[in-house]
Amino acid sequence: MENKNGAENKDNRISRRQMLGYCLAGAVGIALWRFRGRSGSEDAGNGTDSFAGGEDADSLTKRLKEELFGQGADLVGIGDLTALPERSRSRLPVGICVAVKFPKEVVSGIVDMPTREYYDSYNELNSSLYTITSYAVKKLKEWGYQATTQVSLPHKTVATRAGVGWVGKSNLLVTESYGSMIRLGSILTDAPLLTAEPVNESKCGDCMLCVDACPAAALTGKLWDTTVERDEILNTSKCSAMAVERSIAGFGIPIELCGKCFAVCKYTRQYIEGGEA
Numbered sequence: 001m002e003n004k005n006g007a008e009n010k011d012n013r014i015s016r017r018q019m020l021g022y023c024l025a026g027a028v029g030i031a032l033w034r035f036r037g038r039s040g041s042e043d044a045g046n047g048t049d050s051f052a053g054g055e056d057a058d059s060l061t062k063r064l065k066e067e068l069f070g071q072g073a074d075l076v077g078i079g080d081l082t083a084l085p086e087r088s089r090s091r092l093p094v095g096i097c098v099a100v101k102f103p104k105e106v107v108s109g110i111v112d113m114p115t116r117e118y119y120d121s122y123n124e125l126n127s128s129l130y131t132i133t134s135y136a137v138k139k140l141k142e143w144g145y146q147a148t149t150q151v152s153l154p155h156k157t158v159a160t161r162a163g164v165g166w167v168g169k170s171n172l173l174v175t176e177s178y179g180s181m182i183r184l185g186s187i188l189t190d191a192p193l194l195t196a197e198p199v200n201e202s203k204c205g206d207c208m209l210c211v212d213a214c215p216a217a218a219l220t221g222k223l224w225d226t227t228v229e230r231d232e233i234l235n236t237s238k239c240s241a242m243a244v245e246r247s248i249a250g251f252g253i254p255i256e257l258c259g260k261c262f263a264v265c266k267y268t269r270q271y272i273e274g275g276e277a
């Protein structure tokens with residue numbers, strides 16, 4: 001996983017089985033590239049639209065990440081999804097997780113009650129995610145690969161496979177860089193990208209800050225691993241009802257926005273109280 005400042009977790013080299021698939025994809029890419037050349041649309045290879053067929057996985061991955069950070073992503077991770085059922089991932093082997101972060105001041109403001117700024121930011125971040133993920137799909141397709149934003153897997157599943165973070169006792173994805181003050185988007189593709197080490201266990205330890213802070217007592221305190229069901233961590237009915245109540249009280253709109261669990265998270269606080277803007 002990488003943040004926009006270039007800090008990176010370990011990327012795994014791809015397995016032999018993947019390599020075979022990727023070689024095939026690469027071969028198709030090269031064939032398309034040749035066809036492009038014949039049809040007169042080949043470019044000089046130095047513009048943002050240059051075709052990546054035949055490019056090695058390292059440089060293709062770097063290029064894609066640069067594009068995503070250029071579009072405003074704050075975190076990007078790439079995961080091998082082949083261990084998940086084929087139907088759940090539209091038969092595509094790779095998941096890309098994109099995260100955008102809430103402004104610090106918005107998060108600080110919602111420790112007591114959700115605010116109008118939180119609601120506005122939530123809409124803005126959703127719109128940015130849509131722009132970034134659609135752009136990535138367009139680029140990947142231009143480069144000769146399959147790609148889609150129609151992802152039926154939960155974003156958090158793609159995110160843990162992509163090494164971006166773990167599922168906290170808050171039931172939210174927690175990242176070392178920004179805690180949980182992020183919104184997530186996902187892309188599926190067959191592009192031969194380098195994938196990260198998946199995260200399979202929680203790093204919450206004994207912390208109970210979010211559990212104790214939840215005004216609905218909706219969090220059970222269960223420590224996550226990949227076998228733990230969502231309902232073992234979160235009572236969704238209690239959370240939904242309380243979030244609507246608090247949205248009405250906080251900014252007068254009946255929507256499920258509360259966010260106290262991520263505002264109090266120690267990893268979120270670490271980021272907010274740290275130096276970076």
Ligand code: B12
Nearest residue numbers: 154155156157160171172173183184229230236257258259
């Ligand atoms: C529906 C939904 C809700 C509903 C849920 C109730 C319902 N009726 O289902 C309600 C209204 C409660 C809700 C509330 C909130 N939500 Co919501 N919600 C979603 C949504 C649209 C789908 C989630 C879902 O049902 N997933 C299916 C369940 C089973 O899985 P899950 O919750 O994702 O978690 C499990 C898997 O990820 C699994 N997993 C992870 N890795 C792996 C790996 C393997 C191999 C396996 C097998 C499993 C696995 O572990 C988790 C626990 O079992 C997602 C967007 C999305 N498409 O993912 C946003 C999303 C989860 N919500 C989000 C947010 C921010 C919130 C709120 C803070 C909003 C608010 N109120 O202010 C609260 C937080 C509540 C909480 N503590 O979780 C963000 C989370 C960002 C983050 N940092 O994690 C998401 C991702 C939206 C986004 N685009 O960013 N939400």
Ligand code: SF4
Nearest residue numbers: 214239258259260261
């Ligand atoms: S969003 Fe609010 S009600 Fe739901 S789990 Fe988080 S703190 Fe509790």
Ligand code: SF4
Nearest residue numbers: 168169204207210265
């Ligand atoms: S507040 Fe503590 S327990 Fe809750 S998600 Fe953050 S680190 Fe985990």
